[in-house]
Structure formats: structure tokens, C-alpha cells
Amino acid sequence: MEHYQGGCLCGAVRITTSGPPLRVGICHCRNCRRHHGALFYAAAIFPAQAVHVEGRPHHYKGRHFCGTCGSSVFAQTGDEIEVHLGSLDNTNGLTPEYEVWCRRREDWLPQFTGTACHDRDRDGD
Numbered sequence: 001m002e003h004y005q006g007g008c009l010c011g012a013v014r015i016t017t018s019g020p021p022l023r024v025g026i027c028h029c030r031n032c033r034r035h036h037g038a039l040f041y042a043a044a045i046f047p048a049q050a051v052h053v054e055g056r057p058h059h060y061k062g063r064h065f066c067g068t069c070g071s072s073v074f075a076q077t078g079d080e081i082e083v084h085l086g087s088l089d090n091t092n093g094l095t096p097e098y099e100v101w102c103r104r105r106e107d108w109l110p111q112f113t114g115t116a117c118h119d120r121d122r123d124g125d
Contacts, residue, residue, distance in 0.1 A: 002017075002018070002019055002020050002093070003016060003017060003018055004016070004017045004044070004083070004088050004089075004090065004091075004094070005017075005088070005089050005090075006073070006083065006087040006088035006089050007054075007055075007066075007071075007073060007087060007089075008055075008057075008065070008066035008068075008069050008071035008073050008087065009066070009069040009070075009071045010066060010068050010069040010071070012055045012056075012066050012067075012068045012069070013053065013054070013055035013056070013057045013064075013065075013066045013071070013073050014053070014054040014055060015051055015052065015053050015054070015073060015074060015083060015087070016051070016052045016054075017044075017046050017050055017051050017052075017083060018050050018052075019046070019047075019050050021044035021045055021046050021083075021094065022045045022046060022047065022080065023044075023045050023097060023098070024042070024043070024044045024045070024085075024094050024095060024096045024097055025042070025043065025045070025096050025097065025098045025099065025100060025115075025122075026040050026041070026042045026096045026098070026099040026100070026112065026115065027040060027041055027042075027043070027099070027100050027101055028040045028099065028100070028101040028102060028103075028104045028105040028106075029100065029101035029104055030101075030104060032101075033104075035063055035072060036072055036084075036086075039106055039109070040099075040105070040109075041084060041085075041086070042084075042085040042086070042096050043074075043075070043082035043083060043084050043085060044082070044083050044085060044088075044094045045080050045081070045082050045083075046080065046081050046083060047079060047080060047081075048076065048078075048079045048080060048081050049079075050081075051074070051081045051083065053074075057073060057074075062075050062076050062077055063075045064076065071087065072084055072087070073087045074087070095114070096112060096115050097114065097115060097116065098115055098116045098117070098118060098122060099112065099115050099116070099117045099118065100118045100120065100121055100122055101118075101119075101120060101121070102117040102118060102119055103119050103120065105117075
């Protein structure tokens with residue numbers, strides 16, 4: 001069974017996943033940019049029951065982060081958890097298959113190989 005581990009910068013929040021992700025994607029939306037302080041971010045989406053969290057993350061509107069170091073670790077929407085690839089110890093095998101909010105994508109970014117690009121969300125172009 002596949003397992004991924006990761007956490008925040010200071011180690012106070014740790015996550016472990018079990019099984020493969022449902023999907024892996026990249027987001028260029030304005031909210032994700034502001035939350036991560038980056039031009040885009042990548043996440044592996046797992047069923048909530050497949051993610052074990054150790055520690056006590058703080059949260060704001062479903063976005064979970066370490067209250068000590070401020071690292072963004074994961075987000076939860078309904079019964080899915082988006083594990084931020086940047087918070088994982090090893091991302092081997094987690095290749096993004098799609099991009100969302102490509103209308104906000106910087107035009108100088110190189111194209112990612114093998115990703116479907118959606119103007120907005122995957123289900124609502």
C-alpha cells in the first residue's frame with residue numbers, strides 16, 4: 001500500500017496518507033496564490049479517511065496550517081483532503097494530471113507536460 005508522510009516546517013503537525021490519491025493537480029486561483037504566497041500550488045487529493053493528522057493544526061475556511069511555524073499543510077473540503085505536495089517528505093509518484101484556474105496562470109510559466117488545463121474548476125469550465 002502506498003504511504004506518504006509530511007508535515008510543517010517545525011514538525012509540530014505531521015500527516016500520513018494510506019493508499020493512492022484520488023487525483024493530483026495544480027491550482028492557479030487567486031485564493032490559493034494568496035494562501036501559499038506562490039504563483040500556483042500542487043496537491044494530492046485523498047479521501048479524508050485515508051489521511052491521519054498528528055498535532056493540532058489551526059485552520060481558516062478549511063485550510064489547515066501549523067500555529068507555531070505557519071506552514072500550510074493541507075486543506076479539507078467535504079470528505080476530501082488536499083495534501084500540499086510541498087509539505088510532503090517525498091513526492092515520488094505524485095505527478096499532476098490537471099491544472100485548474102488556468103485563466104489566472106502566468107503566461108511566462110513553462111507548460112507542464114501531460115496536464116489538462118481547465119479555465120476554472122475541473123467541473124465548471
